[in-house]
Amino acid sequence: MLELSINGQTRQVDAEGDTPLLWVLRDNLGMTGTKYGCGIAQCGACTVLVDGTATRACVTPAESVVGAKVVTIEAVERDPVGAKVVEAWVSRQVAQCGYCQSGQVMAATALLQQTPKPTDEDIAGAMTNLCRCGTYNAIAAAVRQAATA
Numbered sequence: 817m818l819e820l821s822i823n824g825q826t827r828q829v830d831a832e833g834d835t836p837l838l839w840v841l842r843d844n845l846g847m848t849g850t851k852y853g854c855g856i857a858q859c860g861a862c863t864v865l866v867d868g869t870a871t872r873a874c875v876t877p878a879e880s881v882v883g884a885k886v887v888t889i890e891a892v893e894r895d896p897v898g899a900k901v902v903e904a905w906v907s908r909q910v911a912q913c914g915y916c917q918s919g920q921v922m923a924a925t926a927l928l929q930q931t932p933k934p935t936d937e938d939i940a941g942a943m944t945n946l947c948r949c950g951t952y953n954a955i956a957a958a959v960r961q962a963a964t965a
Contacts, residue, residue: 818830818878819882820878820882822841822847823888824891827845829878831878834877836876836877836878837873837874837876837878838874838876840878849918850864851915851918851919852874853915853916853919853946855875856874857874858946859916860945860946861918861945861946863923863945864886864922865886865888866881866886868926869926870922870923870942887922889922892921898921900928901921901925901928901958901962908957908958908961910951910954911951912949913948916946916949920945920947923942924942924958924962927939928963932963933963934960934963943955943956
């Protein structure tokens with residue numbers, strides 16, 4: 817039994833410690849906003865925040881986040897920065913298919929929490945999630961918009 821802090825709530829989870837956090841979120845807790853993409857931490861569809869750091873949940877053992885604060889897409893708008901990011905995403909109509917967007921929003925939120933006024937280089941360095949639809953220009957524009965909101 818693992819005790820995890822997910823979106824501000826303490827959750828008891830019956831899972832092996834080496835179970836990837838992604839599967840604990842999706843299968844044990846029914847939080848399907850965090851997506852499975854590649855399973856090897858390359859695409860970023862599974863990005864969540866762990867103590868404010870963008871983290872690939874598909875390769876993060878659940879036991880490694882015991883004692884940490886995990887935030888998923890389901891709660892990102894509770895944070896003022898996350899709310900600005902979501903507002904910019906909607907305003908810019910960033911999503912096409914939308915599959916990667918929860919991970920993109922989480923990565924952008926982490927960036928802006930750590931670097932409130934990012935340069936284009938900061939954005940390029942932090943926004944490494946893959947988007948099969950190629951919305952990278954719209955993603956960067958939305959990050960810049962959220963930074964000035």
